[in-house]
Amino acid sequence: MLNIALGRFEGKSRKVAQSSLVYCLLVALGFLFAMPLVWLISTSLKSNEQVGMWPPVWIPYPFVWENYFVAWTSGRFGLYFFNTAFITVLATFGQLLTASMAAFGFARLRFPGREVLFAVLLATMMLPFVVTMIPTFILFKNLGWLDSFRPLIVPYYFGGGAFFIFLLRQFFKTLPTELFEQATIDGASNYRIYYQILLPLSKPALSTVAIFGFLHHWNDFLAPLIYLNSPEKFTLALGLQQFIQRTEVRYQEMMAMALLMTIPVLMVFFFFQQYFIRGVVMSGIKG
Amino acid sequence: MSQEAIPATDSKVTADLSAKPRSVWASPIRRREARDGIVFILPWFLGLLIFILGPFVAGFYYSLTEYDSLLPANWLGVENYRRILFDDDRFWLTVYNTVWYVCAAVVPQVILGLLLAVLLNQKARGITVFRTVFFMPSIVPIVASVSLFIFILHDRFGLLNETLYQVFGIVGPNWLTSPDWSKPSLVLWSLWGIGGGMIIYLAGLQGIPQTLYEAAAIDGAGALRCFWKITIPLISPTILFVVIMGIIGSFQIFTPVFLLGSANYGLAAAGPMDSLLFWVVYIYNQGFFYFRMGYASAIAWLLFMLLVVLTLIQFRLAGRWVYYEDEAAIR
Numbered sequence: 104m105l106n107i108a109l110g111r112f113e114g115k116s117r118k119v120a121q122s123s124l125v126y127c128l129l130v131a132l133g134f135l136f137a138m139p140l141v142w143l144i145s146t147s148l149k150s151n152e153q154v155g156m157w158p159p160v161w162i163p164y165p166f167v168w169e170n171y172f173v174a175w176t177s178g179r180f181g182l183y184f185f186n187t188a189f190i191t192v193l194a195t196f197g198q199l200l201t202a203s204m205a206a207f208g209f210a211r212l213r214f215p216g217r218e219v220l221f222a223v224l225l226a227t228m229m230l231p232f233v234v235t236m237i238p239t240f241i242l243f244k245n246l247g248w249l250d251s252f253r254p255l256i257v258p259y260y261f262g263g264g265a266f267f268i269f270l271l272r273q274f275f276k277t278l279p280t281e282l283f284e285q286a287t288i289d290g291a292s293n294y295r296i297y298y299q300i301l302l303p304l305s306k307p308a309l310s311t312v313a314i315f316g317f318l319h320h321w322n323d324f325l326a327p328l329i330y331l332n333s334p335e336k337f338t339l340a341l342g343l344q345q346f347i348q349r350t351e352v353r354y355q356e357m358m359a360m361a362l363l364m365t366i367p368v369l370m371v372f373f374f375f376q377q378y379f380i381r382g383v384v385m386s387g388i389k390g
Numbered sequence: 391m392s393q394e395a396i397p398a399t400d401s402k403v404t405a406d407l408s409a410k411p412r413s414v415w416a417s418p419i420r421r422r423e424a425r426d427g428i429v430f431i432l433p434w435f436l437g438l439l440i441f442i443l444g445p446f447v448a449g450f451y452y453s454l455t456e457y458d459s460l461l462p463a464n465w466l467g468v469e470n471y472r473r474i475l476f477d478d479d480r481f482w483l484t485v486y487n488t489v490w491y492v493c494a495a496v497v498p499q500v501i502l503g504l505l506l507a508v509l510l511n512q513k514a515r516g517i518t519v520f521r522t523v524f525f526m527p528s529i530v531p532i533v534a535s536v537s538l539f540i541f542i543l544h545d546r547f548g549l550l551n552e553t554l555y556q557v558f559g560i561v562g563p564n565w566l567t568s569p570d571w572s573k574p575s576l577v578l579w580s581l582w583g584i585g586g587g588m589i590i591y592l593a594g595l596q597g598i599p600q601t602l603y604e605a606a607a608i609d610g611a612g613a614l615r616c617f618w619k620i621t622i623p624l625i626s627p628t629i630l631f632v633v634i635m636g637i638i639g640s641f642q643i644f645t646p647v648f649l650l651g652s653a654n655y656g657l658a659a660a661g662p663m664d665s666l667l668f669w670v671v672y673i674y675n676q677g678f679f680y681f682r683m684g685y686a687s688a689i690a691w692l693l694f695m696l697l698v699v700l701t702l703i704q705f706r707l708a709g710r711w712v713y714y715e716d717e718a719a720i721r
Binding site: 121122125126128129132133136137139140142143146154155157158159201202204205207208209212213214215217220223224227229230231232233234235236237238239240241242244258260261262263268292293294297318321322324325329339340343344346347348354357358360361362364365368369372376380 | 415420423424425426427428429430431433434435436437438440441442444445446448449452459506509510512514520522523524526527529530531532533534535536537538539540541542544546547549552553556582585589593613638641642644645648649652653669670673674677678683686687690691693694697701
C-alpha cells in the first residue's frame with residue numbers, strides 16, 4: 104500500500120516538475136518572441152535622445168506622439184495608407200468574387216473537362232511565381248499599365264488564386280446537397296443559387312479568404328516595387344522601404360511608420376482569430 | 391446542383407441512355423448545368439491562360455532570346471543558359487548564398503517549429519496567450535519586421551549588440567555590414583517568424599487521437615518514446631508539407647533579402663560584397679535594373695527546373711518516412 108502511494112506521489116510531483124519546466128521554457132521563449140514587438144512600440148514613442156540609450160528605455164517618458172505625426176504627414180504615410188487600402192479592398196473583392204465563382208463551378212456543377220481542369224488548378228498551386236514574373240511585367244508594359252494600380256488589382260478578377268479556389272471548393276462540398284436540390288426544384292437558376300444560397304452560407308470560408316487576401320495585398324512588396332514608379336502612387340510597403348533607404352535615418356520615426364503599417368494587420372488578427380486558424384488548418388490539409 | 395439531383399428530376403434521360411448510347415450532355419438540363427459551370431469558371435480559366443500559362447510559355451521563349459523589353463527580342467538559342475552556367479561567377483555566388491540560406495533557415499523552421507508546437511500543445515493555463523505570442527510575429531508585414539530588425543541589429547546602438555556588450559561583455563559583430571554576418575542576420579529574422587510553421591504543426595498535433603498516448607502510457611512508454619513512436623509518424627505528412635513549402639519559399643525569398651541588402655548599399659546592390667545576392671534578387675537585378683529580360687528569364691527558368699527536381703526527389707524520398715493512416719488501414 105505504502106509503495107503504491109509513494110509511487111503515485113512520485114508520479115504527481117514529477118508531473119508538477121515537468122509542467123513547471125514547460126512553463127519556464129514558455130515564458131523565456133515567449134519573452135524572446137515578444138520583445139521585438141515591444142521594442143517596436145516603445146521606440147516609436149521615444150524622443151531622439153532616448154533611442155540609443157543604455158540601459159534600454161522600455162517605457163518612454165514622455166510619450167512622443169509627434170513621431171506618428173511626422174510619419175503621417177512629412178513621410179506622406181496618409182497618402183500611402185489610402186493607396187494601400189484602395190488596392191487591398193478592390194483586389195480582395197475580386198478574389199472573393201471570382202474564386203467563389205470558380206469554386207462553385209468545380210464543387211457543384213458538372214461540365215465536360217471538369218476533372219482535368221481541376222487537376223490543372225491544383226498543379227498551378229505548385230508553380231513558383233518567379234517563372235511568370237518577367238513575362239507578366241512585359242504583358243502589363245505592352246498594355247501601358249505600368250505605374251498604375253491596374254497590375255495590382257485586375258489579375259485578381261481572374262480567379263483570385265488557385266489556393267483560394269481550392270479552399271472554397273472544399274468548403275462548398277461540405278454544404279448539404281438537399282439545399283441545392285430543393286432550390287433547383289423550386290426553379291432557381293444556378294446564378295440565383297450561387298448568390299442567394301451559397302454565398303450567405305459560406306461566410307466563414309469567405310472570411311478566411313478575405314483575411315488572407317487582405318494580408319497578401321497589404322503586405323505585398325515585390326509587385327508594387329516592380330509596377331509603381333511615381334511616389335504619389337506608392338503603397339505603405341514602398342513608403343517604408345524609401346525610409347529605410349535614407350542615409351540619415353531617424354529610427355523612432357521609422358518604427359512609428361512600421362507600426363502604422365502593422366496595426367491594421369494586428370487588428371484583423373485579433374478580431375478574426377478563428378478564421379486565421381481555420382485557414383492555416385485548411386492549408387495543412389493540402390499536404 | 392448535385393449528383394443525386396438529376397435522376398430525381400429527369401428519369402427519362404436515364405431511360406434514354408439505356409436505350410441509345412447518347413452523350414450525357416445531350417439532356418437539356420445537363421447542358422444548362424454544363425453551360426453554367428463553364429460560365430462560373432470562366433474568369434479563372436481566362437486568368438489561367440493570360441496570367442499563368444501564357445507567361446509561363448512566353449518566359450521560356452524569352453529565356454532563349456536577348457530582350458530589353460523595348461527592341462524586338464533577338465533569338466539566341468541556349469546561349470543565355472550557357473553564359474549563366476559557365477561564364478557568370480555572380481550566378482554561382484547567387485546559388486551558394488541561396489542554398490546557404492535554404493539550409494540554415496528550413497532546418498530550424500522544421501525542427502524548432504515542431505518542438506515549439508509540441509510545447510504549445512500542452513493543456514496548461516494561459517496556453518492560448520503563448521500561442522498568440524509565438525504566432526503574431528509571423529503576420530507582421532515583412533517590410534515592417536525587416537525595418538525593425540535593421541534597427542535591432544544596428545552595429546553600434548542596436549538592442550542586440552548593446553545587450554551583448556553591456557551584459558556579457560562581448561563586442562557583437564557588424565550584423566548587416568559584414569559579409570560573414572549578413573546571412574545569419576537574415577536567419578535570425580526568419581526565426582522570429584517561425585510561428586507560421588508552428589501553427590500548421592499545431593493543427594496536425596491536435597488531429598492525433600489522445601487515446602493513443604493513453605494506451606502507450608499504460609504500456610509504460612515514456613514521453614520521449616511517445617514522441618518518436620506516435621507523434622512523429624502521425625505528423626509526418628505535415629512535416630513533409632512544411633519541408634516542401636519551406637524549401638520552395640526559401641529559394642524564392644526576396645523582400646527581406648532585398649531590403650537588408652539595399653539598406654546601406656543602394657538599390658542595385660545585394661549586401662556587403664554581394665553576400666545577399668539571392669536567386670530572385672539576381673533575377674530582379676538583371677531584369678528590372680539592367681533590363682536584360684531574356685537573361686533574367688533564363689535564371690528564373692533554372693530556378694523553376696531546380697525546384698521541380700527537388701520537389702520530385704522529396705516526394706520520392708517521402709515514401710520511406712512519411713506515414714499515411716489510410717495506407718496502414720489497407721494493410
